[in-house]
Amino acid sequence: MFRGFTEEKNMINIAIDGPAGAGKSTIAKKAAADLGYVYVDTGAMFRAIGLYMVRKGTNLEDPAEIALNAGGADVDIEYKDGEQCVLLNGENVNGLIRTEEISDAASRVAVVPEVRKKMLELQRNIASKHDVIMDGRDIGSAVLPDADLKIFLTASVDVRAERRYRENIAKGMEADIEEIKQDIRERDERDMTRSEAPLVKVDDAIEIDSSYMTIEQVVEKIEELAGNLK
Numbered sequence: 001m002f003r004g005f006t007e008e009k010n011m012i013n014i015a016i017d018g019p020a021g022a023g024k025s026t027i028a029k030k031a032a033a034d035l036g037y038v039y040v041d042t043g044a045m046f047r048a049i050g051l052y053m054v055r056k057g058t059n060l061e062d063p064a065e066i067a068l069n070a071g072g073a074d075v076d077i078e079y080k081d082g083e084q085c086v087l088l089n090g091e092n093v094n095g096l097i098r099t100e101e102i103s104d105a106a107s108r109v110a111v112v113p114e115v116r117k118k119m120l121e122l123q124r125n126i127a128s129k130h131d132v133i134m135d136g137r138d139i140g141s142a143v144l145p146d147a148d149l150k151i152f153l154t155a156s157v158d159v160r161a162e163r164r165y166r167e168n169i170a171k172g173m174e175a176d177i178e179e180i181k182q183d184i185r186e187r188d189e190r191d192m193t194r195s196e197a198p199l200v201k202v203d204d205a206i207e208i209d210s211s212y213m214t215i216e217q218v219v220e221k222i223e224e225l226a227g228n229l230k
């Protein structure tokens with residue numbers, strides 16, 4: 001059950017899709033706050049399932065085992081002080097899902113149809129009740145094909161790797177730029193080539209390449225596009 005909001009009317013839905021590291025979550029969060037919409041980070045839901053599988057010792061190379069275990073993972077979203085909290089079987093796991101291990105696990109569980117089906121229902125339910133900016137990989141193509149505005153946010157592999165490198169260094173973590181690039185390429189490949197809801201730019205999406213734009217410039221552009229929706 002989605003908690004924290006109750007009204008039901010015609011909701012505005014904005015979909016933002018794109019590869020890892022293009023800046024989707026930072027940008028979507030800011031734009032949602034400015035526009036007074038709910039920000040929905042769907043990657044965090046897949047990350048919660050990834051965490052569940054890692055804890056359970058699931059073989060992540062085996063989609064059948066993931067599908068079997070997925071029944072035990074109840075994922076839900078609640079909002080506290082405007083912040084999205086991802087609940088895994090009732091536990092707030094926000095602080096546990098941003099590691100490289102869980103990023104990798106999330107992209108592996110995301111190829112499994114049973115997992116995607118569960119997440120799709122949760123995501124549509126939220127979007128039917130609130131004005132949302134929802135970010136992910138298949139929002140414009142599969143989750144909200146009738147979204148009022150669809151954005152496809154990209155950036156080059158080099159720029160995305162550079163951003164992740166700087167984030168890791170700032171967090172005091174070790175970082176190797178070539179390893180990061182390799183990891184980004186592999187994750188892109190997995191997200192774009194899976195048979196189930198792959199990352200694609202749909203025809204009615206507006207593409208924004210954030211490689212040489214600041215966060216503020218991208219947010220401004222999206223707000224400009226969203227300006228005509230209400």
Ligand code: DC
Pocket residue numbers: 020042043044046047103106107108110135136137138139187191
């Ligand atoms: O955006 P992110 O890095 O937090 O997403 C984690 C993984 O989940 C990513 O590898 C792709 C997957 N994902 C997906 O398949 N569909 C979505 N709507 C969102 C994320």
